[in-house]
Amino acid sequence: MGQWEIFLSPYKQAVDELKVKLKGMRSQFGIINTNSPVEFVTGRVKPLASIYDKTLEKGLAFEPSKQLGDELGDIAGLRIMCQFVDDIATVTELIRQRNDMRVVEERDYITHNKPSGYRSYHMIVEYPVETIQGKKVVLAEIQIRTLAMNFWASIEHSLNYKYKGMFPEEIKNRLQSAAEAAFRLDEEMSSIRSEIQEAQAYFSEYKEASNPSLLSEKERDT
Numbered sequence: 089m090g091q092w093e094i095f096l097s098p099y100k101q102a103v104d105e106l107k108v109k110l111k112g113m114r115s116q117f118g119i120i121n122t123n124s125p126v127e128f129v130t131g132r133v134k135p136l137a138s139i140y141d142k143t144l145e146k147g148l149a150f151e152p153s154k155q156l157g158d159e160l161g162d163i164a165g166l167r168i169m170c171q172f173v174d175d176i177a178t179v180t181e182l183i184r185q186r187n188d189m190r191v192v193e194e195r196d197y198i199t200h201n202k203p204s205g206y207r208s209y210h211m212i213v214e215y216p217v218e219t220i221q222g223k224k225v226v227l228a229e230i231q232i233r234t235l236a237m238n239f240w241a242s243i244e245h246s247l248n249y250k251y252k253g254m255f256p257e258e259i260k261n262r263l264q265s266a267a268e269a270a271f272r273l274d275e276e277m278s279s280i281r282s283e284i285q286e287a288q289a290y291f292s293e294y295k296e297a298s299n300p301s302l303l304s305e306k307e308r309d310t
């Protein structure tokens with residue numbers, strides 16, 4: 089097994105475990121019939137090519153070491169998508185209260201969006217993974233954003249890849265106004281939040297009623 093594969097394996101384990109745990113928050117809200125602040129969760133281990141690019145950018149040695157993992161902070165990356173901007177604060181608080189990870193850094197690109205128009209809330213957490221060589225504490229980045237923020241960021245990320253950050257003026261302006269449109273979309277959705285959530289609760293009850301196999305054991309037995 090290559091040195092990189094060995095080095096990355098606790099990060100992969102952290103991503104796998106954290107995906108299950110963060111998705112678990114969604115199902116737990118479902119069980120108590122409460123609208124979940126978590127819409128969906130994704131995760132990835134930073135591709136080696138991106139690790140390489142980042143070491144060049146930051147002037148770090150491209151060598152598998154704990155120090156590199158700590159310098160980059162995002163080798164293990166999770167992303168939590170929320171429906172509404174207010175859900176982000178609920179999710180960050182749930183993360184701060186957990187005992188299985190420790191928040192070491194927070195960056196609020198929602199109150200202070202990036203010049204590109206990027207908005208998201210970032211947390212860096214220390215997370216211990218149990219391996220056959222004992223406990224290894226790794227850093228993981230958790231990005232928390234709305235669906236609208238995510239839509240904008242994924243489009244901008246693809247374009248960034250294409251233009252290597254050197255956007256033509258026209259594209260730059262369009263992206264700025266798309267970021268404003270995403271911001272307004274979040275505001276509009278927040279203003280009709282209770283309407284939306286009532287409709288969603290009604291819809292999920294209706295789905296359960298028309299498909300008894302979705303009912304919980306308790307409900308089926310009564």
Ligand SMILES: Nc1nc2c(ncn2[C@@H]2O[C@H](COP(=O)(O)OP(=O)(O)OP(=O)(O)O)[C@@H](O)[C@H]2O)c(=O)[nH]1
Nearest residue numbers: 162195202204205206210231240241242244245248
């Ligand atoms: N699409 C998009 N994503 C961004 C942007 N800025 C930050 N991100 C995401 O947020 C991550 C961390 O960014 P920062 O908080 O700026 O961290 P940093 O170490 O100062 O910056 P990087 O060196 O870019 O990782 C990046 O790796 C991206 O996934 C942006 O302008 N557009």
Ligand SMILES: Nc1ncnc2c1ncn2[C@@H]1O[C@H](COP(=O)(O)OP(=O)(O)OP(=O)(O)O)[C@@H](O)[C@H]1O
Nearest residue numbers: 130131132134135138142165166167229230231245
């Ligand atoms: N915390 C994260 N959770 C889930 N996916 C992520 C996270 N960070 C980045 N990604 C996604 O993983 C893919 C590859 O990651 P990569 O590290 O190249 O992106 P990046 O972190 O946005 O880039 P950069 O290191 O240049 O800032 C991209 O599609 C990116 O959107």
